Each structure stands twice: as structure tokens, then as C-alpha cells.
Amino acid sequence: MNRFMEVLENVLMPVADKLNNNRYLTALRNGFMVALPLIIFGSIFVVIANFPFLDKLISEDAYAAYQNALGPASAATLSIMGLFVIIGIGYKMVEQRGGEAIYGGVVALAAFLILTPQVLDEVSGVIPTSVLGAQGMFLGIFTAFIAAEIYQAIVKKDWTIKMPAGVPGAVARSFSALIPIALTLTVFLAVRVIFSYTPFLTVQDFIYTLIQEPLTVLGSGLPATIIAVLLIQVFWFFGLHGQIIVNSVFDPIWYALNDQNLQAFQAGEELPNIVTKQFIDTFIVGIGGSGMTLAVIIGIFVIGKSRQMKELGKLGAPSGIFNVNEPIIFGLPIIMNPLVIIPWLVAPVIVALVTYFSMATGIVPKPAGIIVPWTTPAVLSGFLATGNHIMGAVLQLVNIAIVFVIWFPFLKIMDKQYYANEKNAE
Template sequence: MAGFMSFLERKAMPVAGKIAAQRHIRALRDGLAVTMPLIIVGSIFMILGNIPIDSVNEFINSVLGEGFTSKFLYPTRVTFDIVAILSVFSISYQLARDKDVDGVSAGAAALSAFLLLIPVITLNTELADGTALNLGRIWQTANLGAGGLIVAILTAIVSTEIFIFVTKKNWVIKMPDSVPPAVAKSFAAIIPGLIIITLFFILRLFFEATSYETIFNFITKFVGAPLSRVGLSFGGMLATVFLYMVFWTLGIHGTRVVFGVMDSVLLPAMDANRIALEAGEVLPNIVTKQFYDNFVNIGGCGAAIGLVIAILFVAKSQQMKTLGKLALGPALFNISEPIIFGVPIVMNPIMMIPFVLSNVSIALISYGAMYFNLVSYPAGLAIPWTVPAPISGFLATNGDWRAVILQLIAIALSAVIYVPFVKVWDKQKSLEELSAVQDGELDDEFNQLLGAND
């Protein structure tokens, strides 16, 4: 272990540092970090809205009103469901600021370009007397959340680079020095904004002329099409796990992108197991929706519960210790966004490695345990993904106590995988905190000297 940590510090950290210092990656990391507070808040309400105990839900509804538990998801919609909007603006802002360009104007242009790519739906209804009523026009909201994150990231980078290029070339409307700076900046952003909006308008028209209809459909189909061919095989399962984990490390909602396609294969497989269970026959499929939800993604994507445990046991920096405490609750209910964006895992060359490795390892031991009949196959029962382990494994296998042991082993394995990487990352955070304290002390001493000289 000590030798491995030494290797990480001597070899991996310098390379990771260079990668992390690249301005686009730095902008992605810092830009996505803006979403973390809202994601944590949204996670709390998501847990309340998806409590996997019917009696608790019934009690809440009886006290607060019928169907009240679904209202807990209102805050989730204004946190999780606007991740792409926040990201496109904040990433653009970080990129522009790095080049000493007006970040607010660049962010506004990028946000407008992103929204331009999203289809607008007209809502109509018919009144009782047959009169048609137009309810207005709305954007497809699925693209405003994590499902649209990959397009948001690309839009932010392309749009902002155009904004920087045009601004640096001085192709802007200049105002006299007597004009207030805020007004001067708004005029300076007109030409860059016009170029950006025009180009993204053409991009939208291009995709509308294709069978994909939108760039969002193109991304989904381009990424997901190969997955539909691998199906339920062992190799396909590993490829699926690896792919959606890598997507998450890039800031893309891997689960939504990959399983948007894979669910068309996994749900029928789940139902086939249910039918076999009811008929008293041998269950045909290991890989089903529950295999991923209740065994592979234990504690959330990247086996987040293992990461949280590793942080709570070995972290010494205040940042990591605090994050571990905050992320523990969501991770128990398999919600991993707080830890993914909090550490962050996204665009983090060190933490990306165990994030992918832990889920792949858990997938291997889970598949192997079921293939060799050490644990029952998922029984085709639709167990909510928020049910905590090891309860979820017991229920998903129709009461096989060996599934409980499998889940506990998986959690322990993921924690062990994370520990050396957490130690290296935590050491870096501790040094940053120490540096910040020392800088503060030097500032205090400097101010005291100034006071003495006065």
C-alpha cells in the first residue's frame, strides 16, 4: 500500500497536475463545482420523495395530505433539473475569465446558444366547449438537467472560444471612455454574441434537417447505439459499466445517457425473470435493471458509499471530512451526485481511476457470484433504486440472504479500492488548506506592520 501511494505521489500526481492545469479541464472542474450546493439540497428532497418504505409514505400523506410525498420532488426539479443551465454559464464564465474577457457576457452568450439548441414544444388543450386553448411554449426540460450536460459542456467551450477570439481580435463595438463600463461591456458583446447565435442557429437547422432532429438525439444515439448491440452478455455488461462510469468522470450523466438505450434491453430481461419466477422456472438473465440498480451501482454510481466510507476513515483535511459527512446520507440511498461533484470526481485525474475501477470490480464479483450460483439472479422484482443496501439485495433476489453478504463485500471492496487514492487527494487538500492558513497569517502580519508604521 505504501509503495502504491508513493507511486501515485511521484508519478501520477505530476501528470495529473499538468492535466488538471489545462485551462479547459480547469474550467470544467470549477464550473461544475458551482452545481454542487444545489445538487446536495436536491438530494435531500429526492430522498424524502423516494422513501422506500410504504408505511412511512402513507403516514406522511395521511398527515400532510394525499400524494404529498410527490411534492418533495418540487425542489429536486429546480436543482437537478437545471444542472445543464448552471454548467453552461459557469464553465463559460471560468473560460472567459481565464483569458481576461468579460465572463458574464460570455456566459450569457453561451447560455443563449445552448437554449437555442433545445426544441420548443407548443402546448395546446381543448376546453369543454371545443375551443382550442394555447398554453404557451416550453423547452424540453429533460435537456436542461444532467441529460443535456454533454451538449452544455460542448456549447460552453465552443461558444466561449469564439467569444474570446472575436474579443481579442478587437472585432467589437467600442464606446467612448465617458460611457459607464457596464454599458460599454454590453455593446462590446453585441458582435461576438451575433456570431455565436448565428452559428448555433445554423447548427440547429442542420440537425433539424437530419433524421436525428436535434443535437441531443444525435449525442444519445451516437453514444448509445453500440450499447444496444451488446445486450445482456458478460462483455456487454462490462462495456456498459465502463462506459457510463467514464462518462460520469467527464461530467456527463452516464447513467441517463447509457441506460436511455440499455433500458430497452434491460426491462424486457427483468420481465422475463419475473415471468420465470412466477412459473417456478429457472431465471434466464443475470443482467437486468436490478443487477445495475441494486448490485453494481451500490451506494450510487462509482460505488459512492465506499468512497464516503474511505473519506470518513482516512481523510484529514477539513474539506474532505465535511464532504464525507454531507454525502453519507445521500449515498446510503444510492444518490451519488453530491460526492461526484463535491470531491470532485469530474475531471479529476486521480479520483477518476478508483471511480471507474470500483464499479467494474463490483460488476465482476456480482456477475461471477450469480453465474456460479453463489447468489440468486435478480428475480424481476422492481425494487426502487433508492432502497439502501443490503436491504435492496435481499429484496431484489426474492429473499436470498447471500445477496446481503455480496452487497456488504462489494461495499468493503469499493472502500479498499478508494483508500489509497483518497489519501493522496486528501493530502493535496490538506496542503491547500495549510497554504491558505499561512497566507492569511502573512496577510495579518503585513497589516500589523502597516499599522505600526502609520
């Protein structure tokens, strides 16, 4: 066991540290955080617009009018969430370098719009919302990175217009950003012109065909999902926030898959994907936090004899209900504790397999693409994430039972040790 832990520490710790401190992944993660309140707002109204059995309680015309009235809430947020992520990434990229962050956000957005075809069904001046959402997110991410880097490089070269001392600060900053923004956007305009002479015609088609589509297929598969879940657990075991590190890489893929399901759900079509953002967040992380420690808290209340276990259960339960599990991770403890490494690694993988095959066989509906806030308690979150279906809640209860059974003997051993130590100390 010690040798295994030593290998994990020597191999994974340096990698995790680099990922955690990488400025691009940090900007990507923080960019999604900028968009998150808007995404959650849109998701809440998707749930409200699709209350179960409502279409049976009111007339067809009334139901259509009801959905049309609430539709703009998701159309103006979820359907174009790529725009918010782009602004967030550009903002955070420039902010990291100590620059005028707001111009990083707007130059990233403008660069993306320059690359975006503004024609739909031969009507010019129209941008399809599909390219502003999941389909265009990969291009938006790359564009935001590159635009922010070019902008900041030009600012560092001091190619700026300097206004006299008496000019108001807002005006001076605006003129100072003029040349860096103009040169940055000129680069992207040139890229658009160049791609118009290629077989792809647009950068969107190039990115989607050669990069986004293959990565999305890979990320939607079970093997990649199991690897992601395992990495989250391993990083946390060594005291690193595994969710943040892994999500920085996988979130663009999972959100794209999520959006595909949401579009199908709203259109009343079959949902295409099992693995989505909500597959991970609701049916694994959303059951007490990383490692699904709500079941661990239940186990502590069931078997706890030692004062340490009892107090830890009281401390961890209130936050654990809302999927905040730092009291358990640091109090049990889980970090660097060889006694818990087996259930800590194994339980989420088993749950991921059970969840995947439950949805693949149709026993439980696939996630409907609704972004449920991560603090939503288990059972309710499963119900909402599957489009208000009771089997989503049932699956979460099954998952809690699985984790409880796997952890039970290990908690017994730990509690016995703590109890003996307390007796000896008396």
C-alpha cells in the first residue's frame, strides 16, 4: 500500500500541480464560473416550463403559450452560453497579467464574432444561436485564449495612444486600448478571409470537424468518464481539488454534450447522450460532494461509537446535504489516509458504471440537459436533472446505498480504532 501511494504521489502530484497552476486552464475554469449564474437561471426556467403532467392539466394552446412565455429565459442564457464563457475567459486571461480586464473580455467576444458566419438560410446579418452555444464553444475557447494573448502582447509593447493628463480616466483607457484591439481583430479578420478559400469555408466547420466532434465522442464514452472520475478521487486524496483540476479539461466537452441533450429535450426528441455535465455533477459529485460522502455521513451515524466519529457526523451532515464535504475530507480524514483509499477510489467508479448502464438500458432517463445547481440536495437534484422524472431520484438513492455498503467495513475499522484510542486516553 505504501509503495502504491508513493508511486501515485511521485507521478501525479507534479502533473496535478502544473495543471492547477496553468494559466489557460485557470482562465477556462474561471470563465465558466462567470457564465454559471446565467446557465443556472436558464436551467431553472427549463424545469418550470416543463413541469410534469402540466400538458395534461391545461389545454394544448395554453401549454404552448406558457412555454413560449418562459422560452426566452433559456434562449437568452443556455442557448448562447458560449458567449458568456468567451467573455469570462478573455477577461480572466488579461486580469491574470494585470491588464485592463474588461477589454480582454470584449476583444475575445469581437474576435469570435468576426470568425462567425452571419448568414442563415441565405439571409445575411443573422447569427445562428447554435454556433453561440455548445457547437461554437470550442472555437470560442481557443479564440478567447489567442485574442487575449495577442491583445496583451501588443499592450506590453506599449503600442498605445497616450492621452494628456487632464483627460478623464475612462476616455484615456478607451484610447489606450484602441490600437491593441484594432490589431488583434485585424488578425482574426485575416484568418476568416483565409479560411473562406479552404474546403471548410469557415473556422467553425474546421474546428467542429477536426477537433470538437472527435473530442466530444471521446468524452461521451464510458472509458474516458471512468478515467475522469478516478483522477478526481486521486487528486483529492493527495489534498488537491480534483474536481477543479479535472473539470478544467472536461467541462467544455461535458457542457457541449449537455447542450445537445437540452435541445433534444426541449424538442421532445430522444436524448442523444448519457454522459453529460449533469451525469457527473448530479449522480456522482451531487451526492454529498466529491467521493459521494453523503453515504459516509449516513454510515457514521449508523455505526459511530467513538466521540470523534459522532462529532464529525454532526459537523459534516448540514453541509453534506448541500454537497459541501470539506469537513469529511479533512476531518475523517480522507486526505493521505491509507485506510480509506480503497472505498474512496472504488465507490465512485462503481456508481458511475451503475448510473451509465441504468441509463443505457432505459431504466433511468438520461440527463435532460438541465443545469441543476450543484448545492441542490440529492434526490431532488436527480429528479430535476432527468427532466422531473422520479427514477432520477431513485437512482440517487441506489447510488447512496452502493457507496454505503462499500464504505461500511472501512468505517467500522476506523471507528473501532478511534474508540480504542479514546478509551486508552481516559
